[in-house]
Amino acid sequence: MIDPVRRARLGFARPEPQERPVHVPSRSRLARAAGLAAIAVLAAACSRPLDIDGLESQLKTDLEKEFDAKDLTVTCPDDVKAEAGSTFECQASDATGATVVITVTQKNDQGEVTWKVTDAST
Numbered sequence: 001m002i003d004p005v006r007r008a009r010l011g012f013a014r015p016e017p018q019e020r021p022v023h024v025p026s027r028s029r030l031a032r033a034a035g036l037a038a039i040a041v042l043a044a045a046c047s048r049p050l051d052i053d054g055l056e057s058q059l060k061t062d063l064e065k066e067f068d069a070k071d072l073t074v075t076c077p078d079d080v081k082a083e084a085g086s087t088f089e090c091q092a093s094d095a096t097g098a099t100v101v102i103t104v105t106q107k108n109d110q111g112e113v114t115w116k117v118t119d120a121s122t
Contacts, residue, residue, distance in 0.1 A: 048081070048082055049078075049079065049080065049081055049082065050080045050081065050082045050106070050111060051111055052076050052077070052078055052080060054111075055076055055090075055104070055111075055113065056074045056075065056076055056090070057074075059074045059076075059090060059092065059102060059104075059115065060072050060073075060074045060092070062115075063092050063100075063102075063117075069094055070094075071094065071095055072092050072093065072094055073092065073093050073094075074090055074091070074092045074102075075090060075091050075092075076088070076089075076090035076104070077089075077090075082106065082109045082110065082111060083106060083109055084106055084107065084108045084109050085105070085106060086105075086106050087103055087104060087105045087106070088103075088104055089101055089102065089103055089104070089118075090102045090104055090115075098120070098121065099120070099121050100117045100119065100120045100121075101117070101118050101119035101120075102115050102116070102117055102118070103115065103116055103118045
């Protein structure tokens with residue numbers, strides 16, 4: 001066996017083992033990280049889009065009954081998130097080109113809404 005001094009002179013000395021710091025997260029940090037991940041997943045699930053096709057269809061039916069109209073076209077924004085208290089506008093028009101603006105208010109994040117006609121033009 002070669003002594004360590006001679007081994008070093010020959011160029012193949014084994015380096016002394018060095019202590020390397022290792023970060024091990026504490027349980028509370030792991031629990032906090034898991035909690036934040038769960039919140040992020042829930043937030044993504046809760047920020048789902050509103051069923052715009054269903055809303056447009058329901059508005060069309062309601063407006064045709066209320067105004068004794070036929071063949072209305074209703075359009076709403078496509079990117080509305082289901083969020084209690086938020087409002088947005090839709091438009092309804094008939095074959096003559098007359099339009100109304102409908103302000104829609106979300107009662108909750110489950111798709112329940114109220115609406116009212118806020119502007120009309122002929």
